[in-house]
Amino acid sequence: MSANHKNSFEHSLVIGEKTFSGLIEDTVPVWPQMYEVLYAYETGENGALIEAINKLKKVNDGLNADDLQKIHEDHFCNADMLNVSEDIGTRISDEILKIIAAMDTAGQRSDECDAALTKIKTKFPSVKTPEQLHGVVEILSGITKAIADNNKSLTSKLQQSSQQIDVLHKDLEQARNESNTDALTGLANRKKFDSGLRSALDALEEDKAPLTLLLVDIDFFKKFNDTYGHQTGDQILRLVAHTLRKGLKGRDLPTRYGGEEFAIILPGTTSDNALIVADQIRETIAAKELIKRSTGENLGHVTISIGIAQACEGDSPSRLIERSDKALYEAKDTGRNRCVIAPAAS
Numbered sequence: 001m002s003a004n005h006k007n008s009f010e011h012s013l014v015i016g017e018k019t020f021s022g023l024i025e026d027t028v029p030v031w032p033q034m035y036e037v038l039y040a041y042e043t044g045e046n047g048a049l050i051e052a053i054n055k056l057k058k059v060n061d062g063l064n065a066d067d068l069q070k071i072h073e074d075h076f077c078n079a080d081m082l083n084v085s086e087d088i089g090t091r092i093s094d095e096i097l098k099i100i101a102a103m104d105t106a107g108q109r110s111d112e113c114d115a116a117l118t119k120i121k122t123k124f125p126s127v128k129t130p131e132q133l134h135g136v137v138e139i140l141s142g143i144t145k146a147i148a149d150n151n152k153s154l155t156s157k158l159q160q161s162s163q164q165i166d167v168l169h170k171d172l173e174q175a176r177n178e179s180n181t182d183a184l185t186g187l188a189n190r191k192k193f194d195s196g197l198r199s200a201l202d203a204l205e206e207d208k209a210p211l212t213l214l215l216v217d218i219d220f221f222k223k224f225n226d227t228y229g230h231q232t233g234d235q236i237l238r239l240v241a242h243t244l245r246k247g248l249k250g251r252d253l254p255t256r257y258g259g260e261e262f263a264i265i266l267p268g269t270t271s272d273n274a275l276i277v278a279d280q281i282r283e284t285i286a287a288k289e290l291i292k293r294s295t296g297e298n299l300g301h302v303t304i305s306i307g308i309a310q311a312c313e314g315d316s317p318s319r320l321i322e323r324s325d326k327a328l329y330e331a332k333d334t335g336r337n338r339c340v341i342a343p344a345a346s
Helices: 003-025 032-043 047-059 065-075 079-123 130-179 190-207 221-228 230-247 271-287 317-333
Strands: 211-218 253-258 261-267 289-291 298-301 304-310 339-341
Touching: 003 032, 032 047, 032 065, 047 065, 190 211, 190 253, 190 261, 190 317, 211 221, 211 230, 211 271, 211 317, 221 230, 230 253, 230 261, 230 271, 230 289, 271 304, 271 339, 304 317, 317 339
Parallel strands: 304 339
Antiparallel strands: 211 261, 211 304, 253 261, 289 298
């Protein structure tokens, strides 16, 4: 065993021991998903995952299987879609190779025709007899048929490959969309939020238009989950997601940030205008009665709290998120079911 492999092996053992210790300390089942999340946390390489776990640790006394399962869905479940994308990319490359091969074959056939024409010139410099004329006609007929067959075959192959590539492109686009979509709510997922916020901040530097970020948290969501079960919790998440979609338009990007939190990117919107949008969404959700589908039981009303922060020039994603997050915690600490605008960045 080389020194590098030995060090890598010993390092993985250390991380593995820490991972198991963490699972045991919080009495979390040692399922593969739970281990995968905490192992990634112990490596310290996934900043978004570390942030999500640290946030849970602040709120709860420890971690539980439900928390870790949600984190696993947010941070690891896109691997399957990436594999799909890679497979489709390989198949598109195969089709391109088929087209190149068909073109090469067509070129070789053309060379054969050129050789046949040369043969006519050398073998029949002057056509004087019916037999010679018949021979020339036979060769010319063969050349004409070869060209026609070759063109027909080439056209067919190119059409087939073109159609197949079109199908694969659509499959790839669908795979990309699915890899950026939260399966439960249908909103953009954390991965899409991260890339969308970076792009919005880049655009802010160029066009100087306002940009505002909303962080949304469902009030007392854990209580709903513990009291009525996860199916009801999922119903609440879908209700909030549906309301966000209906209450936004244009380039606005509603996303599931993680767990019971949502994030909304509002390009071209000031914090004051964002407050109007946020209050409309908050009031719409608060006005809805939640009915448990399995029993028809009326569970009352669900409310949300929203933190609002307007980006400033030179803002990084983490700084903007931090200001929105502080405003969100202020909204929750001062009574919930309200929106709070963060102070302008100093």
